[in-house]
Amino acid sequence: MKYQDYKTRAFDIMFSLAVLTITLPILAITALLVGAKLGRPIIFKQTRTGQAGRNFQIYKLRSMTDECDEHGALLPDAERLTRFGKFLRAWSIDELPGFINVLKGDMSIVGPRPQLARFLELYSERQLRRHLVKPGITGWAQVNGRNSLDWESRFELDVWYVENKSFWLDLKIIFLTFIIVFRREGINAVGHATMPEFRGDEIVTEQFE
Incomplete structure (x- = not known):
């Protein structure tokens, strides 16, 4: 592991612990509401692809x-x-709860958002470069349109991040993420309740959370 990786990992751990500690009351109350309004399980788990094509929950x-x-x-x-x-x-x-994934080492605070495992065989050679780094809670695509972007644009922004990754860029993305969340921008794809599923050259609407 390079020095930069150690630095990023230390930051990920400290930031995640801080967020989980501060939001613990919110998490507890929300978990109770989820159980009452939506039922169990309260925690949604799904297989996604991480760094180097390794899958995680x-x-x-x-x-x-x-x-x-x-x-x-x-x-x-x-x-x-x-x-x-x-x-x-x-x-x-x-x-x-994704910050638990960060503590486990599956994810980082900043990186390309992890996608469904079955997408892996559909990526182009360039799009596969997004797996050279750990996936993130937030990322360059998330602060440049989020789910309002089409898949091609999102993946191109992911690859740009991989090719230009730096600690200062990560800090910029984190700062912009707070603004995006506060403004509640780009939550859904246009015309969809969530996001259409990626099918390579073909995009269809399907269950995707």
Whole structure:
């Protein structure tokens, strides 16, 4: 591990511990509300791809119901995302458990957002470069449009970050993230309740939290 990596790791740990300590009351109250309004499990877990293509389980507060149609298939996101779930997403409260992923070493504070494991085989050679670093709670794409961006633009911003990564750039992204969250910008893709799934050259709407 390079000195810069040690520096980043130390910052990740200290920042995550600070955030989790400060937001513990919010997490506790929100967890109770999630259980009452959306049911269990309270923590949403999903397999995502991290650095060097290694998979891990990401943690988020649940923000959708598990309602299904008559055939047992999950209803579209727009029908499962309640007003309460929209509130959690708007203020990024659902992302707070992700700091546990940072403490575990699966993620960093700043980096490309981790995507579904099945996306890995769909990336172009250039897009695969986003896995040269750890995925992040926030990233360059998140402060330059967030979910309002199309997939190609998001991944290009991710690769730009990888190619220009520095501690000072990370601090800038963290600062801009607070502004974006406060303004509640770019929460959803245009015309979608959440985000259409990436299918390489083809994009379709599918359950994605």
